[in-house]
Amino acid sequence: MxxxxxxxxxxxxxxFSANAQNSKKEVLLTIDDDPIYASEFKRVYKKNLELVQDExxxxxxxxxxxxxxxxxxxxxxxxxxxxxxxxxxxxxxxxQEQLSRYxxxxxxxxxxxxxxxxxxxxxxxxxxxxxxxxxxSDSPADTxxxxxxxxxxxxxxxxxxxxxxLVKENSxxxxxxxxxxxxxxxxxxxxxxxxxxxxxxxxxxxxxxxxRTQYGYHIIKVHDxxxxxxxxxVSHIMIxxxxxxxxxxxxxxxINEIYxxxxxxxxxxxxxxxxxxxxGSASNGGRLRPLGKGEISATKFDExxxxxxxxxxxxxxxxxxxxxxxxxxxxxxxxxxxxxxxESLSKRVKDGSRxxxxxxxxxxxxxxxxxxxxxxxxxxxxxxHVNEGIMKGRWKFEPVPEADDKKVFTIGDRTYTFNDFANxxxxxxxxxxxxxxxxEALITLYDQFETGMVKKYYKDKLEDEDxxxxxxxxxxxxxxxxxDLMQRNVWDEAKRDTIGAKELYETTKQNYRWxxxxxxxxxxxNEMAYAEQAKDLLKLGKTVEEIKTQLNTNDQVNVIISAGxxxxxxxxxxxxxxxxxxxxxxxxxxNRYTVVKxxxxxxxxxxxxxxxxxxxxxxxQQKLEENLMEELRNKYNVKVNNKTLxxxxxxxxx
Numbered sequence: 001m002x003x004x005x006x007x008x009x010x011x012x013x014x015x016f017s018a019n020a021q022n023s024k025k026e027v028l029l030t031i032d033d034d035p036i037y038a039s040e041f042k043r044v045y046k047k048n049l050e051l052v053q054d055e056x057x058x059x060x061x062x063x064x065x066x067x068x069x070x071x072x073x074x075x076x077x078x079x080x081x082x083x084x085x086x087x088x089x090x091x092x093x094x095x096q097e098q099l100s101r102y103x104x105x106x107x108x109x110x111x112x113x114x115x116x117x118x119x120x121x122x123x124x125x126x127x128x129x130x131x132x133x134x135x136x137s138d139s140p141a142d143t144x145x146x147x148x149x150x151x152x153x154x155x156x157x158x159x160x161x162x163x164x165x166l167v168k169e170n171s172x173x174x175x176x177x178x179x180x181x182x183x184x185x186x187x188x189x190x191x192x193x194x195x196x197x198x199x200x201x202x203x204x205x206x207x208x209x210x211x212r213t214q215y216g217y218h219i220i221k222v223h224d225x226x227x228x229x230x231x232x233x234v235s236h237i238m239i240x241x242x243x244x245x246x247x248x249x250x251x252x253x254x255i256n257e258i259y260x261x262x263x264x265x266x267x268x269x270x271x272x273x274x275x276x277x278x279x280g281s282a283s284n285g286g287r288l289r290p291l292g293k294g295e296i297s298a299t300k301f302d303e304x305x306x307x308x309x310x311x312x313x314x315x316x317x318x319x320x321x322x323x324x325x326x327x328x329x330x331x332x333x334x335x336x337x338x339x340x341x342x343e344s345l346s347k348r349v350k351d352g353s354r355x356x357x358x359x360x361x362x363x364x365x366x367x368x369x370x371x372x373x374x375x376x377x378x379x380x381x382x383x384x385h386v387n388e389g390i391m392k393g394r395w396k397f398e399p400v401p402e403a404d405d406k407k408v409f410t411i412g413d414r415t416y417t418f419n420d421f422a423n424x425x426x427x428x429x430x431x432x433x434x435x436x437x438x439x440e441a442l443i444t445l446y447d448q449f450e451t452g453m454v455k456k457y458y459k460d461k462l463e464d465e466d467x468x469x470x471x472x473x474x475x476x477x478x479x480x481x482x483x484d485l486m487q488r489n490v491w492d493e494a495k496r497d498t499i500g501a502k503e504l505y506e507t508t509k510q511n512y513r514w515x516x517x518x519x520x521x522x523x524x525x526n527e528m529a530y531a532e533q534a535k536d537l538l539k540l541g542k543t544v545e546e547i548k549t550q551l552n553t554n555d556q557v558n559v560i561i562s563a564g565x566x567x568x569x570x571x572x573x574x575x576x577x578x579x580x581x582x583x584x585x586x587x588x589x590x591n592r593y594t595v596v597k598x599x600x601x602x603x604x605x606x607x608x609x610x611x612x613x614x615x616x617x618x619x620x621q622q623k624l625e626e627n628l629m630e631e632l633r634n635k636y637n638v639k640v641n642n643k644t645l646x647x648x649x650x651x652x653x654x
Contacts, residue, residue, distance in 0.1 A: 028648070029068065029640045031075055038644050041067055045652060060649045064640070070482070072632040077481035080488070088484055095476045099469075100459045109361040113354050114345035118338045120188040121345075125199050126224040128181040130157075130166060131173040133216035135436060150210055150217040157207045163221045172216070187228050193353040195220070231333040234305050235286035237271060238278040240323040248564040255317040255324035260557035262314070266526055268328055270591055274524075275560075277323070290333055298322055305329070363451050366458045367411065375407035378421060382442050386425070390441045393430030397422060409450060411457045416449075424449040490624045494617055501620045505609045508619065512607040515568045518579050519600040522562045522572050523547070524592045530558040531586045531593035538583045538597040565602070 026038040045063055056062045082088055132150040134143055153170055157163050167181040188196065198211040199220050208220040237258055239251045258271055269285030276282040291305065298320040308315065308329035315327045338345075350358065381404065389395040400419040408416050425445055435441035463470045494501065505512075521544060525531035530551055537547050544561050551558045566572050568579060574587040574594045584596045609616065 026644050026647075027641050028644050029638060031068075031071055031636050031638050033637075034075075036071060038648060042648065042652065060645070060652050064645070068638060069629060070478075072629070072636060072638070073482045073485055074478045075636060076632055077478075077485040080485065082481055082484045082488070085484065088480055091480050092477060095480070096459055096473060097455075099473060099476065100455075100462060109358045110346050110349050111342070113349045113357060114342055115338060117188045117345050117349065117354075118341055120196070120200050122228055122335060123200075124185040124187045124226050124228045125222055126185045126226075127183050127199050127202075127220050127222045128163065128167060129173075129183065129195075129218045129220045130163070130171045130181055131176070131216050131218050132170075133172040134212075135216075135440070146217055147210070150219060154207060154210060154219045157219065157221070163207070185224075185226070189348055189352055193357065228335075229306070230335060231290040232305065232308075233290050233330045233333065234288055234308075234327050235268060235272065235330055236278065236281065236288065236301075236325050236327040237268070237276045237286050238281075238323050238325050239275070240277045241319070242323075248562045251324050252317075252319075254560070255326065257552070257557040257560050259317050259326055260552075260555070261526060261560075262326065264526065264556060267591065268314070274592070286328075287330065290336070301325060301327070359451060363454050366454050370412035370457065370461070371410075372454070373410040375409050375415075376418075378408050378418065378446060379439070379442060381418065382421075382425075383438055386438060386442065388438065390425065390429050390438060390445075391435040395425065395429055397426035409453075411454050412461070414453075414457055416453055420453075421446065421449055424452075486625070489628050490621050494621045494624055497620075501613075501616055502609055504620050504623065505612070505616045508616075509606050509609075512612040512615065514602070514605050514607055514611075516579055516604055517565050517567050517602040518573075518596075518598045519565050519602065520563070520573075521597045521599070522566070523559050523595045523597075524561075525551075525559045525595075526592060527558065528586065528588075528593050531595050534559055535583055535586060535595045538595065 027035045028038040028041050029036050041064070044067070045060070049058060049063070054062070057066060077083065130150070130153060132146045132153075134146045138146070149170075153166055157166055164180050168177045171181055173179070173181060183191070186196075186199075190196070191199070192213050192215075194211050194213050195218060198208045198218075199222060202208040202220055202222045204222050204225055206222060208218075208222070211218050211220070237255070239255045239258075241251050254275070258275055261271055262268060272282055272286030276286055278286070281288055291302075300318060300320040301322075304315045304318050304325070305327050308327070311329050311331050313329050315325070317324055317326055319325075349355070385398075385400075386395055400417070400422050405417045405419045408418055408421055410416070425442075428445060428448065429441070435444070463473055521538065523531070523534045523538070525534060533551060534547055537550065542550075544563055547559065548561060562572055573596065574589050577584065577587065577596060579598065579601055581598050581601055584598075587594045
């Protein structure tokens with residue numbers, strides 16, 4: 001769970017910025033002589049009043065108690081030095097990066113690219129390409145040689161030579177002689193952005209301009225363009241592939257049984273409601289939200305769903321990364337509006353190859369706003385002072401001598417030097433990618449360094465220049481500190497103090513009770529006749545496997561059986577079921593017939609500590625938090641200005 005959201009909600013998202021909000025300078029209270037202003041309280045009270053559940057806390061005095069508790073926790077977090085911890089600093093930096101996106105123009109750039117993606121996504125393109133491989137670390141001479149080669153090949157293609165032949169004989173893509181550079185049909189986000197852009201610019205039958213990607217130089221021939229496959233609404237029945245002590249059946253066997261019931265004419269929706277373990281869709285008869293091709297991370301599910309041709313078609317049972325499924329195509333839709341897709345498209349823009357476009361645009365706008373001055377060239381100096389260890393993240397930092405410590409760039413009133421860049425290399429040289437040369441490593445790291453420092457400068461200035469941003473970033477800052485305080489003093493402590501948790505259980509175990517239970521075999525049949533046969537077999541003492549063997553065949557499932565302990569009111573038990581020993585009468589529920597054999601009636605009893613560990617730990621955490629707050633109230637001196645409070649009550653409670 002998002003740490004900030006968790007505690008901003010739990011504590012009414014109180015923000016404590018010390019900027020223009022304090023203009024009135026009316027002190028509402030002090031904590032160890034540190035002032036807290038009425039304007040702060042007034043703002044957060046109005047902002048969060050609707051979130052308060054307890055009516056008693058909706059008054060000014062009632063809400064003030066929450067406000068003080070929050071402030072005490074922030075105070076204690078600083079007292080414990082949590083604001084200096086590396087974990088907090090990294091988390092805060094991450095949130096600061098996310099929050100500042102809106103303020104540093106990122107959302108505007110992202111929105112434009114999302115709209116572009118939406119328009120492109122209406123089409124699929126069929127194309128092939130020819131690749132001459134290069135690396136951005138190649139020498140200028142090697143790069144020029146590759147460019148001249150692709151330029152000559154493009155000229156030959158434009159002159160009428162067969163493109164496929166050119167690809168087979170010249171392309172440096174692996175297996176190009178067999179694949180012929182054929183990419184099939186693709187659409188937006190399928191390939192890297194520069195390649196995609198050039199493909200969409202090129203008309204059917206024509207050869208593209210030369211385009212460079214991280215793989216090298218390409219030319220593209222577009223063979224066809226067509227309308228993209230529309231969204232689909234599908235329903236599914238899912239049986240998870242989990243294997244634990246609570247499982248009373250084999251997942252693969254169960255999905256095959258359900259499929260056979262479908263073949264026999266049982267309604268898909270009813271079977272989904274009864275058996276599907278996808279809680280989000282089971283109650284809706286298995287129906288999912290409209291899906292586009294490639295949207296589902298479970299690749300097998302996506303493949304199977306889009307193999308269905310007509311509404312009403314369904315798959316056979318198949319296994320994905322999350323479990324076993326039967327899917328049915330319900331409908332095929334037209335293209336939805338940009339507004340409906342904007343959020344998901346924006347996320348894909350930020351996560352994919354377009355992110356570099358966003359970063360470059362943002363960086364340029366900040367440079368224009370504050371002024372940017374490039375300093376001395378860095379590459380040749382560092383090539384002479386950095387060894388091969390940088391390529392594997394093992395370079396040992398040595399400070400740049402003062403005489404060599406030149407300015408590498410200036411943003412606004414802040415200057416960075418060679419030594420600053422050397423420090424950055426030391427801390428960031430361990431990359432997920434493996435560099436092929438020192439030059440490539442230096443160029444990549446410098447670009448990251450320059451971009452990061454430019455954005456950091458803006459974010460630092462933003463808190464001084466924008467009161468709204470300052471307030472929100474303060475919420476993040478304090479929310480994270482409170483999370484860490486609670487983690488350290490409550491949640492981790494609860495995990496460590498198992499004796500205390502068990503003592504709490506012993507004093508409250510009367511609250512943890514099993515209702516009446518049965519150890520039983522539950523048999524569902526699709527016809528009364530099979531239910532009656534199952535009942536007779538149960539009376540004869542037949543096992544679950546014996547009953548399945550006798551009543552089900554390889555091509556027909558007539559009964560589905562669950563066995564285990566079931567609490568009174570469990571969904572497996574039919575409505576009105578009497579929890580008595582023996583074999584029940586056949587009971588009808590909608591389109592199924594149920595018979596139950598009770599092997600043991602288990603009377604109500606106290607649950608063991610292990611049965612209710614989660615609930616006990618929640619209670620124990622609440623107790624520890626109460627103890628913490630009592631300690632903080634005793635530790636810090638809180639004084640309320642009654643004159644100011646009275647004024648606020650008159651203004652806000654009216």
